[in-house]
Amino acid sequence: MISTKKMLILILLGFMPFLSFSQKRVKIKGTIKHNQTKLPLFGVNLIITENGIGTSTDSAGYYEMTIPTGSYLLEISHQSYFKKYQKIDVRRDMVMDYVLDEKVNELEEVRISANSSEQNVKRLGTGMTTLSSRTLKKLPSLLGEIDIIKSLYTLPGVTSVGEGASGFNVRGGNIDQNLILLDEAPIFNSSHLMGFFSVFNPDAFRDFNFYRGGIPAQFGGRISSVLNVNLKDANATKLSINGGVGTISSRLLIETPIIKDKMSMYVAGRISYIDQLMQVIKIKRLAGSKANFYDLTAKLEYRPTTKDRISISAFQGKDQFKLAKDSISAIDDNGDALYDWRTTNATASWSHYYGPKFSTRLVGVYSNYDADIINSDSLTAFKLNYNIVYKSIKGIATYNLNPKNEIDFGFQFNRYDIQPGLMEPTLPSSNKNLIRLNPESGIETAIFVNDKIEISKKVNLGVGLRYVSYQALGASTVYNYEAGKPISFLNIVDSVAYDRGKVVKSYGSFEPRLSLNFNISASSSLKFSANRMKQFIQLLSGTTAALPTDRWKLSDTYIKPQMADQFSMGYFKNFKEKSSEASVEVFYKKLYDVVEYKDGETLLLNKFPETAILQGDGYAYGAEFFVKKNLGTFTGWLSYTYSQTRIKVAGPTEEETINNGKYFPPIFNRPHSFNAIGSYQVSRKVSFSSNLNFSSGRAITYPASKFYTSGAVLPYYNSRNQSQIPNYLRLDLAMNIESHPYRTSGYRGSWNVSLYNVMARKNAYSVFFRSKNPYNQFYSKVDIYKLSVLGTIIPSVTYNFKF
Structure with missing residues (x-):
């Protein structure tokens, strides 16, 4: 003993x-x-x-x-x-x-990451990118505007369905599977002018974090990616004004102190004048068309003590878009359809610093997205309104247990209220009837924790867990369908009515997150990430590119939440004293209950959306290659992605099965994507930049034959999305001229001259078929046509100023 x-x-x-x-x-x-x-x-x-x-x-x-x-x-x-x-x-x-001392006019300032180049190797997780506003100003721009969404297309793993389309697709996901936040407020439509501009004012944002893998547990509600856009801080010590005047739109930002060293604010605005240009430059085929937008971004910051920071930010944007004798309206092809959509967001936050180990942040969010289709034709005059209101409270605390262990934890409460469709006749002569769909409501509650641990000098571990609970609420009516038959309004047997606030359906799920970084050396590392994500709201769209009035649908008794399990691994390497870097990542994503649609079903104003929606499982996989040069007079990067996505919908009946229950690619599947971005600093005053983009054509369904029935010639479609439209190729060039590159204060100006689509390629947005002789369609030869949105060179000139 x-x-x-x-x-x-x-x-x-x-x-x-x-x-x-x-x-x-x-x-x-x-x-x-x-x-x-x-x-x-x-x-x-x-x-x-x-x-x-x-x-x-x-x-x-x-x-x-x-x-x-x-x-x-x-x-x-x-x-x-x-x-x-x-x-x-x-x-x-x-x-x-x-x-x-601030870095001003450095030749090495073009960075794809706002963090130091070491972070490419050292930070946890795969698939994370940070872009600063300074970086974007070096890229060629469409119509003179630098654009956050367009910049994402230059990154590996990100594509779109076509030119001018709103939204973006990430690692085999649909556009509604991306969580887009502006100062914590969700953006349900990130585009102006049907996708040609994004809603983010380039003067007002500081940077953004883009997660396509290794997503922290404080983010949830979407299954593909998170785009977290941070507005610049309002830290003015004196009045300053900056903006830009371009050929399509102009910008202005005014920043001013209110209480010295305590309170300051800024207001930033953009406005387009395309309508006025169309009146000056008369184009006959655009007569009667309309296209304009504006947005306002404001932020107020108050620092009552050295340990407290209170901020309030707000955003409002409005668009109007109309093509004369518009044919893309899902309701009526005869009249002119005006698309009118608005976004109003507000965020209030309070940060408190208790000491070097502990800090907290409380955030409240309000978001309202409102969209209309307005038809002024005397016989079919109507107004169709759609609305979604989002309210949220989020709290997060950071605790530094020791220099090698940092813990984040918190909660989030979200409420959704959706008006899925209200159509009203607007003239006494209109033959349209009043249609009002039942509103939808839902509550999403989550708690989360992240723990970053430095296990050793070579190994860093990030562990996260999020538990989310969702309840679909009344007032609503749930229809019951006859067992053994397809879900169709013809097979309704009875219904159950739920009072307002009554829980109709509940879902709950744990979402584990894991990130591991193994530092092979001071300049290279191997990383691994795993995520589980759930999504309780989905965008219902029957078109290739989402329209502003497309319907958002909450999960309910019949529409299950979508889910994805993603695994990714990557190797990251820095070269020549961090002047260059390279990475390769591979990913595999398992998809559950993703949304597809029955053939020929109508989504807009459908009282029984579950009769048009099908859900299936699938998978996505791919490899992403990235090489970047950080320093020197010539900077830039190359990215290449190979990816494939497959979906399988095998329902209990033939009507609820797609492609005979076999796997098929979704419409946004584009196997190959390549981008080359370059910037050459000729002098302190002048720099040139270029952007080359290639991608394989997206999936499409071509008719296999045609047949004659009941006096009409109809196309026959065999298998879904088994063909591809032609490949996409585009080159852009730009020149930046700084008039006063050495000044750090006072008046400063710069010119941006851009050429979009220098090769004037008529890239196909879609492909369609038409008989040569419309009066004898059955025996007439069928020709193939392609639709190009921007099929020529588009020049732009913008003058930017600051004082």
Whole structure:
């Protein structure tokens, strides 16, 4: 037996490696500010190079950390400022304030990541990209506007169904499977002018994080990706104005302090004048058409103390679009259809810094998306309205357990209220009847936790878990269908009515998240990520590209939530002192209950949407290659993606089965995608950039034959989406001219000249068939035609200014 005294000695010896009797620990703290404006800087990293102890500044530019007494070299760094090294000798608690110089007009400023190039290797997880506004300004632009959504197309794993289409497709997912946030507020339609512009004002946003793999647990509700757009901070110390005047639209941002060092705000606006241009440049085939938009973005920040930050942001956008004798209306082909859609968002947040280990953030969100189709034809005059209202409260806390372990945890409560369709006649002569679909409501509640652990110098682990609960609410009517027969309004046997607020259907699910980073060396790493995501709201669209008035549908008794399990692995490498980098990622995604549609069914104003919707399982897989040059007079990147997506819908009856129960590609499946982005800095004043894009054609269903029945000639379709439209190829060029490249204050101006689609290629948006002789269609030869949206060179000139 070991005596008690010996046992205590052994225990004490066991703890000796963790005890230090020789060094006293002291606290250093202070603020980091901009050298000229003296504004506090958020996210500045401070690291003691000798022992790796570090921290970051909060929203007030404040930092605090505890270290042993001694002499050290302190490294202070931020992606937008010059790195600083400071020798410090610490013997007692000290206050150390520093200022940083901003990087202005560096030739090396073109970055696809707002973080340092080291983050390509060091950060956790795969499939994550950060783009800054400064990076986007170097890219060629359509109609003179830099665009967040268009920039995503240059990244591996991201495609679209065609030119001018709204939304984007990520790793085999549909456009509604992407969560798009603007300062935490969801964007249900991210486009202006049916996809030619995005709703994000380039002057108002700071950067964005784009997750297509390795998605943190605080994000949920979509199964493909998360685009988190962050508005710039309102940190004005004096009045400043900047904007741009272009051939299609103009922008203006005004930023001003309200209370010195306490409160500031900015307002940014954009407006187009395409209607006025069409009146000046008279084009006969566009007579009677209409296209215009505007948006306003505003942010107010209040810093009552050094540890508190309150911000309120708001966004409003409005579009009108009409093609004379429009033929894309799902209701009527005879009259002119005006598409009118509006987005109104508001976000309020409060951040509090308790100390170097603990901070919290509380966010409240309101979002309202409203869309109309208006037909003014005297015989069929109507207004069709669709509306979705979203309200959310989200709380998140960050706790630094120690320098090697950081925990995030929180909750989120979302409520959806949808008006899926209200059609009213607008003239006494109209033959349209009043149609009002029953509204839908749902509540989504989630709790989540993330834990980032530095296991060793070579291994970092990220573990996350999200539990989400969803309830579909009344008032609603649930129809019961005859067993053994297809779900059709002809087979309704009875119905059950639910009162307002009554729970109609509930779903719940755990969503685990895992990320692992193994640092092979200081310049290379191997990463792995796994995600499970669920989605309780889906976009119902019967067209190739979503229309503004397409219907969002909540999960209910018949429409199950979509789900995806994604696994991805990647190898990341930096070269030549981080001047270049490369990566390769592979992914596999298993899909459950994804939405497809019965042939020939109508979605708009359908009182029984479950009779038109089918759900099936599927999978997606692919490989993504990426090479980027960060430094030098010539910068840019190459990306290539190979991917395939397959869906299988095998229902209990023939009417509820697609493609005989065999796998088929969805319409957005494009196996090959290649992008080449380049920027050449000729001088401090002049730079040139280019964008080359190639992608294989999307999937499409061609008719196999035609037949004659009941006096009409009808096409016969065999298997769904077994063909492809022609490949897509486009080259864009741009030139940027800085009039005062050396100025850091005062008036500054720049010119952007862009040529979109330099080769004037008539890329196919879709392919259709038509008989040569419309009066003898059965015996007449059928010709193939392609529809091109932008089939020529589009020049643009924009003058940007700031003072």
